[in-house]
Amino acid sequence: MKFKTLIFTTWLVLGSASHAELLWSPKADIWDKKLSPTEHEHNNGHTMQHGRNREKSFYLLGADQARVNFIAPDLSSHPIKEQPDNKFILPDTGMDNYHALIAGQVKENTIESTLRYVYMRGKPSGVSPNKLIKNPKLTLEIIPDPMVREHWRYYSQNKHAFIINYKQQPLKDSWVVMQTSNGTTLDGKTDNNGRVVFTIPDDFKNIKAGRRANQPAEFIVRTTHIDNNTTYRSNFTAPYNVNPSHWQSNSGGILALSLGFISGLVIMRRHNKKQISSKHSARKSS
Amino acid sequence: MNLTIIRRLVQVTAFIVFVYGIGLGGYYLADKFSSSLPALACAYDMYTADHCALISLQHQMDHRAAPVLASGGSLIDAFLPTLITMGTFALLLVILSKAFCGWICPLGFFQEVMNIIGQKLGFKQTESLSRKTVKKTRPIKWLMVIFLLFIFPLLTGFGLTGHEFGDPFCRICPSRILTTLATGDPKELVVDTSTTGYFIFSVIATFLFGLMMSIGLMVRQPFCRICPMLALNTLFKKIGLVRLVKDAKPRCVKCGLCAKACPMDIHEIHTDMDNKDVIYPDCTLCGRCVEFCPDKDVLKLKYAFLPVLSADPAYFKKRKKAQTQWEKITFFNTPKKGDK
Structure with missing residues (x-):
C-alpha cells in the first residue's frame, strides 16, 4: 500500500515537473525563487492592506494555447487582457468578493485545468461566495472546503480540506498532492465524500517576527484522474502565510489577563474599603 | 415574564447568531451580513455572522481617507465610504436606537453574565458608582472615538504612525478576545512580540480583558462606560x-x-x-x-x-419581589421555602 502511494505520489509530483504544469501564479518565477517585496500579493490574490485598488495580474505558467475564463461572484464571465509572457490583467468587475480565475488546455489525450480564487474589491455582490465556489466550473475540480473567508488567510500549521469532484460527483480514493513553493510535498487520499485534508506545512525559512515581515509563499493542490483513455489533470493554487504563533504567545496572554484580573480585584477591594470608611464618617458627622 | 427576562432571551439569541453565526447560516454568511449590518460582532471571530462597524471605520481612515487626502483628492472622495458606513449605522440606529448596546451587543451581555456570576459567588456588589467616578469616566468613550477610531488610523494612513495604529481600538477591544475565545479559538489571547507597538497593544488588550472580567464581578457594565460604540450610538439617538x-x-x-x-x-x-x-x-x-x-x-x-x-x-x-428572590440565590446559599 505504501509502495503504491509512493509510486503515485512520485508520478503526481514528477509527472507535473517533467512538463510545464498549467497553473496560475502571482509571479512568473515564484516556483523558482522568492517573491520580490514590491510585487508580492497576498491574501488569496488580493492585496489586503496596501494598494487595494491596484491592478491585479497573474501569470499563467505552462500555457500553450490555453483557454482562460474569469468568473465573478454572480457567475458572469469577464474577458481578461493578455499581456506578453502569459501575463493576464484582471478586469475590474465592480463586484466585491471572490472571483474564479480558470484556465484549461488540451494536449493529445490530456486535459489540463487550473483554478484560483482572487478576492476583488467593489460593491457588495449580494450573493454568497458558495454560489461561485460550489458551482461546477471544471470537469475535474478541486473545491476548497471551505475557502478562507474575508479577513482570513491560509496559514501554515492550519488544517484545510479540499473536495475533488469529477463530473460534479465526489471522487473517492483519489490521490491528491499538496506542494509548496518552499519545497514541501504532502500527499493524501480522498475519502468517500471526495474530501482530503492537508495541514499546510510550516516550511518558511528565516522567519521574522510579524506577518508583514514575511512574504507569503504559494501552495498547489493537484490531482489526476484517467477516464476513457483521457487523462484529466487539475490543480488549485493559493498563497499561504507564516503562522503568527511564531511571534505570539498564549502563555504571555494568559499571564497579562491574570494580572488584569488580579488588579481588578485589588481596585475593587480598595474601592469598597473607601466606600465603607466614607459611610462611617458620614454616620459620625450626622 | 418581565422585561429583563425578555431582554436576556434576546441577548442570548443575538450572542448565538453573531458569535456562532456561520453555524446557523453557512460559512460565508458574514460576507452578506457585513455588507448590510455593520454594527455588530467582532471580525476576528472566525464563526461570526457579522462585522463590527468600528473596524470598518478605522480601516476607512487608514486605507482610504488618508491616502486619498495625501494624494490631493477631494474630501468627499476620501470620506465617502465613511459616510456610507455611518449611513448604514444610522439606519440601524433608527430601528434599534441605543438598544443595540443593552439588548444585542455580545460584549454587553458578557458583562451582565459576569455580574450575575459575581453576585452568585457572593462578591460584594457596588450598587452604584459615585457621581464623581461616573463624571470622570464619561469623557473616555469620546476620547476613544476621536483618537482610536479616527486620529490614529488617519495618522497611520499618512505614514506617521506604525501599522499597529491602523486599527488601535480593535487592538484593545475586549470583544476581540471574548468572541474568539467563545468559539474555542485562543489566537487573540496572546502577547504579540513582533514589534514594540504590537507588544504594548496586546498586553493592554489582555490586561484590560482580565480587568473587565474581575471588575465586572462587582460593578455593572464596566467596559460599556468607555465603549466608543455607545458614543457613536449617542450621535444618532435623536433619530431612533x-x-x-x-x-x-x-x-x-x-x-x-x-x-x-x-x-x-x-x-x-x-x-x-x-x-x-x-x-x-x-x-x-x-x-x-x-x-x-x-x-x-x-x-x-x-x-x-x-x-x-x-x-x-x-x-x-x-x-x-422577583429581583429579591433572584438575588437570594447564590452558589452557596439557595432560598428556602417561605423566604421573602
Whole structure:
C-alpha cells in the first residue's frame, strides 16, 4: 500500500515537473525563487492592506494555447487582457468578493485545468461566495472546503480540506498532492465524500517576527484522474502565510489577563474599603 | 415574564447568531451580513455572522481617507465610504436606537453574565458608582472615538504612525478576545512580540480583558462606560424609534429607584425633572429604570408611538419581589421555602 502511494505520489509530483504544469501564479518565477517585496500579493490574490485598488495580474505558467475564463461572484464571465509572457490583467468587475480565475488546455489525450480564487474589491455582490465556489466550473475540480473567508488567510500549521469532484460527483480514493513553493510535498487520499485534508506545512525559512515581515509563499493542490483513455489533470493554487504563533504567545496572554484580573480585584477591594470608611464618617458627622 | 427576562432571551439569541453565526447560516454568511449590518460582532471571530462597524471605520481612515487626502483628492472622495458606513449605522440606529448596546451587543451581555456570576459567588456588589467616578469616566468613550477610531488610523494612513495604529481600538477591544475565545479559538489571547507597538497593544488588550472580567464581578457594565460604540450610538439617538420618556412627578425628587436600577449609573434619570426625552448619552435602553419605577406612567419605553412598557406600581411590586428572590440565590446559599 505504501509502495503504491509512493509510486503515485512520485508520478503526481514528477509527472507535473517533467512538463510545464498549467497553473496560475502571482509571479512568473515564484516556483523558482522568492517573491520580490514590491510585487508580492497576498491574501488569496488580493492585496489586503496596501494598494487595494491596484491592478491585479497573474501569470499563467505552462500555457500553450490555453483557454482562460474569469468568473465573478454572480457567475458572469469577464474577458481578461493578455499581456506578453502569459501575463493576464484582471478586469475590474465592480463586484466585491471572490472571483474564479480558470484556465484549461488540451494536449493529445490530456486535459489540463487550473483554478484560483482572487478576492476583488467593489460593491457588495449580494450573493454568497458558495454560489461561485460550489458551482461546477471544471470537469475535474478541486473545491476548497471551505475557502478562507474575508479577513482570513491560509496559514501554515492550519488544517484545510479540499473536495475533488469529477463530473460534479465526489471522487473517492483519489490521490491528491499538496506542494509548496518552499519545497514541501504532502500527499493524501480522498475519502468517500471526495474530501482530503492537508495541514499546510510550516516550511518558511528565516522567519521574522510579524506577518508583514514575511512574504507569503504559494501552495498547489493537484490531482489526476484517467477516464476513457483521457487523462484529466487539475490543480488549485493559493498563497499561504507564516503562522503568527511564531511571534505570539498564549502563555504571555494568559499571564497579562491574570494580572488584569488580579488588579481588578485589588481596585475593587480598595474601592469598597473607601466606600465603607466614607459611610462611617458620614454616620459620625450626622 | 418581565422585561429583563425578555431582554436576556434576546441577548442570548443575538450572542448565538453573531458569535456562532456561520453555524446557523453557512460559512460565508458574514460576507452578506457585513455588507448590510455593520454594527455588530467582532471580525476576528472566525464563526461570526457579522462585522463590527468600528473596524470598518478605522480601516476607512487608514486605507482610504488618508491616502486619498495625501494624494490631493477631494474630501468627499476620501470620506465617502465613511459616510456610507455611518449611513448604514444610522439606519440601524433608527430601528434599534441605543438598544443595540443593552439588548444585542455580545460584549454587553458578557458583562451582565459576569455580574450575575459575581453576585452568585457572593462578591460584594457596588450598587452604584459615585457621581464623581461616573463624571470622570464619561469623557473616555469620546476620547476613544476621536483618537482610536479616527486620529490614529488617519495618522497611520499618512505614514506617521506604525501599522499597529491602523486599527488601535480593535487592538484593545475586549470583544476581540471574548468572541474568539467563545468559539474555542485562543489566537487573540496572546502577547504579540513582533514589534514594540504590537507588544504594548496586546498586553493592554489582555490586561484590560482580565480587568473587565474581575471588575465586572462587582460593578455593572464596566467596559460599556468607555465603549466608543455607545458614543457613536449617542450621535444618532435623536433619530431612533426606541424612546425613553419621563413624565416627572413631585415624588421623583425623593425616590431615585430608577437611578439605582440603572446599570450605567445615570443619576440624571432621577434628577432631571424637566426633559421628557431621557435617553442620556450613557443610556443603553435596557429598560430597567422603567421596570423599577413605582409610579404610574412616570417612565415609559416606547417604540415609535407604541408603548413597550410603562411604569406601573403592580409591575414594580412583582419585579421587585422577583429581583429579591433572584438575588437570594447564590452558589452557596439557595432560598428556602417561605423566604421573602
